[in-house]
Amino acid sequence: MSHHHHRTISRRKFLGEASCAAIGGTTLLSSILNLGAINTLAARPHIINNPNDYKAMVCILLAGGADSFNMLVPSTPSEYADYQATRGSLALPQNALLPLNYNNAGRTFSVHSGLDGVKNMFDNGEAAFLANIGTLIEPVANYTQFQSGTKKLPLGLYSHSDQIQQWQTVLPQNRSAIGFGGRIADILNDMNTIDQVSLNISLSGKNSFQAGNMYNEYSISRSATAANLGFEGFPSYFSNAGHLNDTRDNAIESMAEAHYTNIFQKTIGNINKQTRDSVEVFRAALGNVIPINNVFSATSLSGDMKMIAELISVKQFLGANRQVFFVTYGGWDHHDDVINNQNVMLPILDNALTEFNTALKQIGMFDNVVTFTISDFARTLTSNGNGSDHAWGSNQIVMGGPVAGQNIYGNFPSLRLDNSNPINLSSRGRMLPTTSVDQFYAELALWFGVSPNDLEYVIPNICNFYSPSSCPTNPGSGYTPLGILS
Amino acid sequence: MQTKFTNMASLLLVFVFISQSLVAQDTIVIGFGDHYGVQVESSTSQAGQSPIKTLGSEGFLPNMNAASRFLAQATFGYDLDDINSVIALGQEGWINQQFAISMATSLTARVQTYHTNARTALGDPNTGTRSNWWDNAWWNYHMTSNDLLRQKVAMALSQLIVISELSGFGGNPYALSSYYDIMLQNAFTxxxxxxxxxxxxxxxxxxxxxxxxxxxxxxxxxxxxxxxxxxxxxxxxxxxxxxxxxxxxxxxxxxxxxxxxxxxxxxxxxxxxxxxxxxxxxxxxxxxxxxxxxxxxxxxxxxxxxxxxxxxxxxxxxxxxxxxxxxxxxxxxxxxxxxxxNVPPFVSLFLIQRLVTDNPSPSYVQDVAQVFANNGAGVRGDMKAIIKAILLHPEATSCGSGDLPTFGGLREPFARYMQINKAFNASTMSGVFRNDMNNVYNFTGQRPLASPSVFNFFQRDYQPIGPIEEADKVAPVFQITNAQTVAGYLSGVWEWVLDNNPADEGQLYTGEVSTTYTNQISSFDFTAEKTLVDDDKLHILIDKYNLLLAQGNLTQPTIDIILAAVKQLPNTNDSERERRARFTAYLVMSSPEYLINR
Known part of the structure; x- marks a missing residue:
């Protein structure tokens, strides 16, 4: 019995016990787990009945906190004037911005000139923006409420380590490292058919987004091939190389599977075992990839996106009906030289996104994949010389066939810093988020196949953003969906 | 298993085995410290079983394990001579001796030498710097200096007060070396x-x-x-x-x-x-x-x-x-x-994690923090006192602590790499070392001053899922342990040990040809080890590795798995014997009992 299989059984046992405990119980956790168990039983039959139902989400973490109020900029004259006054030396000239084909009751917007591909996708209805979105525990209406002490606020506001994690976990009230994608895997892993292959695949190593209660991510490099993936061993010119490598593998496997009482030995044994099992499946899958040539740039991020597209193209060899991909594109902590740095980095992001869009169409998966950016926070609207510091509410990109594009979801705020702006929190220019990450993720989760009953397991604070009477079983009532996914 | 000396036959058998062991310089290691786990019963003659020596509480070999364990906390790489040095000096004596070793040179001075050499070789006073001078300066220092404690503490400090080559000054060897010199020069200030x-x-x-x-x-x-x-x-x-x-x-x-x-x-x-x-x-x-x-x-x-x-x-x-x-x-x-x-507990906890154990008890943290706050002479922040408080604390040294299921931590991948180089005495013909460290970085994601951000390679409160989280403990190094780095590490050990390629040596200036530095290429010498690879001696080799690499943490089931696997390899000629010796090290270093430092 593979270790991974063992975990699954443990999980069922875990959920089963929890569901017994939940009878008549009122604790949040037990009821959540109970709901999870119900959905789990439905996952496998669903996929047997709908074998072509494939969906993937791709999360691109712009690590460091991208200055996203220079990615999406208001262009209505009075609003641009506010932007210019507030941002001072960081304000981009209006003629350097690219106007979006979008008008919401007279409000218009532009994007950074480096995002020309995103602008085209937006105008074609293939991409959208999320405006002033951020990590929240519960809605906070304005500065007065923020200061009142009556609202729960995220831990470690404006700190990288906390906010980058909270975007991934949607649990700003604690420092849990279990994330949105990981909890989705806890619920939906059974929709995939090869037990040892994780639903979560990372191009950037360990991350909180993909850490589940039951499953680890599988981490792969953009340079992985069928030839280089795996473990160096006895070379093939050894007459008995096959036998010797089997001997080696069996020894490592036996040591990994042995019973250990030390928790660290136990954990590294588990990880060694999972790695060895998964690597074989991935190597075989990569052997079936038809390379997607002449689409992607030579940057690391484009390389990561190419690998994701190629893995999607061989999803059947990975037994995958649901996949969550994660990639980090770091270097956005622009305390210094933000304008020059964004001029270099935004085109890299833009190219990777547009190339991925092209590749998905090429492999016939455009309507099955949603790609989105996340980032620690946006940055102070005011300058610290030629950079900006840590803030909160930010603007993000979401794209793909399932996205109702050519729209800006949420409420783009006034950028004035005087008393007329109730959501500005500081003389430095920090925007209180008006849309919660929870709301965005809820739409992703429901689209992905998480049942409304399980939503509270995947997004534990979601009911703070619904009317309590209807949550979580009926999220449609008393709650206006953002409507991002058509 | 027979217990006690109940009959003459078993007594004789025990006697025979001990005698054979002594003749073969058998370093069969038992126990885990100077008292813990010492078997005081007789051993067995069952086929395939290693005989177990009967030792009292003052047994020599368990002391070697205790010394090895101490060095696994106080250094990130050591050899048998160092173990003997700890035994001779005692733990505090060894620390005092380490405190007294002054730095022969700085990394910055080494970089300056490279710069001078490059200028001379190229005949161009305007010759620019090369990024690998930093890596080579770091490596040569660490492979040629015996200030092992300073090296360990400096590495820990460089992970606490972080800068990284993944930044604007990444290619500048002066920037990185002079910063790392702060850590080396002030590890004991x-x-x-x-x-x-x-x-x-x-x-x-x-x-x-x-x-x-x-x-x-x-x-x-x-x-x-x-x-x-x-x-x-x-x-x-x-x-x-x-x-x-x-x-x-x-x-x-x-x-x-x-x-x-x-x-x-x-x-x-x-x-x-x-x-x-x-x-x-x-x-x-x-x-x-x-x-x-x-x-x-x-x-x-x-x-x-x-x-x-x-x-x-x-x-x-x-x-x-x-x-x-x-x-x-x-x-x-x-x-x-x-x-x-906050400074005493905050910094002390970090240093304890990097030196000894991921989850020190509150009293361990408090004991060290109090020394941080006041070294006894009214001085706050005295690094020597803090280091002693960490390394000589009963929780670090006592035999029982290592047996706790929550004690210890995953060895950092780079520390494992250093350990290989030190334990197997990587050497060059000239005694001068070079290493661009790209190889180890590509395999493991770690090398000095290469953290992805100011938050270090891993965060101090990281919890992997599974038994560690269930026990509400932390395990920072697991944050960089994933399918890529697990496979990368094992491939790395293969390349370093089996392929005898411990370092990647590159040119230090444009046009430098590799033949000019062939005497700076590292290799491992397994001459002694390959005398211990016959089926009936392999257990002695494993015991040696167990002492040197795993501080005696390998248990009999693990040893048996390794023995059985290595015996599958032919050993009819010299290169095959050497391969057995190297493959044994590879398997030891892939075992969970080695990978966890406790």
Whole structure:
């Protein structure tokens, strides 16, 4: 019995016990787990009945906190004037911005000139923006409420380590490292058919987004091939190389599977075992990839996106009906030289996104994949010389066939810093988020196949953003969906 | 298994086995420290079983294990000579001896030598620097110096007060070497000194963007950069939550952590770190004039320093000074932070994690933190006293602690790599080493000063899912342990040990041909080990590795698995025998019992 299989059984046992405990119980956790168990039983039959139902989400973490109020900029004259006054030396000239084909009751917007591909996708209805979105525990209406002490606020506001994690976990009230994608895997892993292959695949190593209660991510490099993936061993010119490598593998496997009482030995044994099992499946899958040539740039991020597209193209060899991909594109902590740095980095992001869009169409998966950016926070609207510091509410990109594009979801705020702006929190220019990450993720989760009953397991604070009477079983009532996914 | 000396036959058998063992210089290792786990019953003659020596509490071999365990905490790589040195000197004696070893040279001086050599070889006084001079300077120092304790502590400090080559100065060997020299040179001084030196180092100024940080300009809506003021508090001194001396978080009435500071405090402190710039520029300029600009501390340019009172934590206040005395503002701010009650538990816990165990008991943290706060002579931050308090604490040294299911931690991948090089005595013909360290970095994601961000390779409170999380413990190094790095590490060990390719040697200047440095290429010598690879001697080899690499943590089931696998390899000729010796090391280093340092 593979270790991974063992975990699954443990999980069922875990959920089963929890569901017994939940009878008549009122604790949040037990009821959540109970709901999870119900959905789990439905996952496998669903996929047997709908074998072509494939969906993937791709999360691109712009690590460091991208200055996203220079990615999406208001262009209505009075609003641009506010932007210019507030941002001072960081304000981009209006003629350097690219106007979006979008008008919401007279409000218009532009994007950074480096995002020309995103602008085209937006105008074609293939991409959208999320405006002033951020990590929240519960809605906070304005500065007065923020200061009142009556609202729960995220831990470690404006700190990288906390906010980058909270975007991934949607649990700003604690420092849990279990994330949105990981909890989705806890619920939906059974929709995939090869037990040892994780639903979560990372191009950037360990991350909180993909850490589940039951499953680890599988981490792969953009340079992985069928030839280089795996473990160096006895070379093939050894007459008995096959036998010797089997001997080696069996020894490592036996040591990994042995019973250990030390928790660290136990954990590294588990990880060694999972790695060895998964690597074989991935190597075989990569052997079936038809390379997607002449689409992607030579940057690391484009390389990561190419690998994701190629893995999607061989999803059947990975037994995958649901996949969550994660990639980090770091270097956005622009305390210094933000304008020059964004001029270099935004085109890299833009190219990777547009190339991925092209590749998905090429492999016939455009309507099955949603790609989105996340980032620690946006940055102070005011300058610290030629950079900006840590803030909160930010603007993000979401794209793909399932996205109702050519729209800006949420409420783009006034950028004035005087008393007329109730959501500005500081003389430095920090925007209180008006849309919660929870709301965005809820739409992703429901689209992905998480049942409304399980939503509270995947997004534990979601009911703070619904009317309590209807949550979580009926999220449609008393709650206006953002409507991002058509 | 027979117990006691119940009959003459078994007594004789035991006798025979011990005799054979002694003849073969059999270093069969039992137990785990000087008392723990020592078998006092007789051994067995069952086929395939290693005989177990009967030892009293003063057995020589268990002491070797205890010494090895101590060295696994106090160094990141050592050999049998070091084990014997600890046995001869005792743990505290060894520490004292280490404290007395002065640095023969700095990394910066080594880089300067490379630069001089390159200029001479190329006949061009304008020859530029190469990024691998940093890696080679670091490597040569660590492979040729015996200040193992300094090396270990410096590495820990470089993971606490982080800069990274993944930044604007990444290719500059002077920037990286001179910063790392702070850690090496001050591993045994005072934590306050370290704070002072990093705050004025241009690499830190550039990394956390307070080099060329101007004062407030309201007309431009421009405020001081908050980067350093945030991270020096969050990461280098006090952390985000108020702590008790035992490292536990202080909770408020609603059972929520009490924050150490808020954003207004960061805003205030940001005013302090204004006005610093390059020492060798005639204006408040942005970029380094030359590659060696990093060798001079940043200087204060008073016209860019924020005037006025600054309110610090704990009621400390910086007076309204003339900005020409901006450095006094910084001194006040660093003193205030250094004297914050969080510093002793916050820094002590980190150092204990990096040296000994991921989850020290509250009393262990408290004992070290109290020494941090006062070394007994009224000195706060005395690194020598802190190091002794960590390494000589009963929780680090006692035989019982290692047996706790929650004791220890995953060895860092780079530390495993260092351990291989030290334990197997990587050597070169000339005694001079070079290593670009790309190979180990590509396999494991780790090498010195290569963290992806100021948050180090891993965070101190990381919890992997599974038994560690269920026990509510932390395990930082698991944050960089994933399918890629697990496979990469094992492939790395294969390449380093089986392929006898411990380092990747590259040219130090354009046109340098590899034949000019063939005498600087590292290799491992397994001559002694390959005499122990016959089926009936393999257990002796494994015992040696168990002592040297795993501190005796390999248990019989693991040893049996390794034995059975290695016996599948042919050993009819010399190269096959050597392969057996190397493959045995590979398997030991792939075992969970080795991978966890406890």
């Amino acid at each position: 005072n934590y306050r000194t370290i704070l002072q030196k990093v705050t004025y180092h241009p690499a830190m100024g550039e990394y956390l963007t307070f080099l060329n940080n101007p004062k407030t300009n309201l007309a431009l809506n421009q405020f001081p950069d908050e980067n350093y003021s945030r991270e020096i508090m969050q990461l280098f001194t006090i952390g985000t939550n108020m702590l008790n001396m035992d490292g536990s978080v202080i909770m408020d009435g609603q059972n929520q952590p009490v924050p150490t500071y808020d954003n207004e405090d960061i805003f205030e402190l940001s005013k302090v770190f204004t006005g610093l710039t390059w020492a060798d520029r005639t204006s408040f300029g942005r970029t380094a004039l030359t590659s060696t600009s990093y060798l001079q501390d940043m200087v204060m340019w008073e016209t860019f320093h924020e005037p006025g009172i600054k309110i610090l934590l704990n009621g400390d206040t910086i007076p309204n000074r003339n900005p020409i005395n901006g450095n006094a503002d910084i001194t006040d701010a660093l003193n205030s932070l250094f004297n914050h009650p």
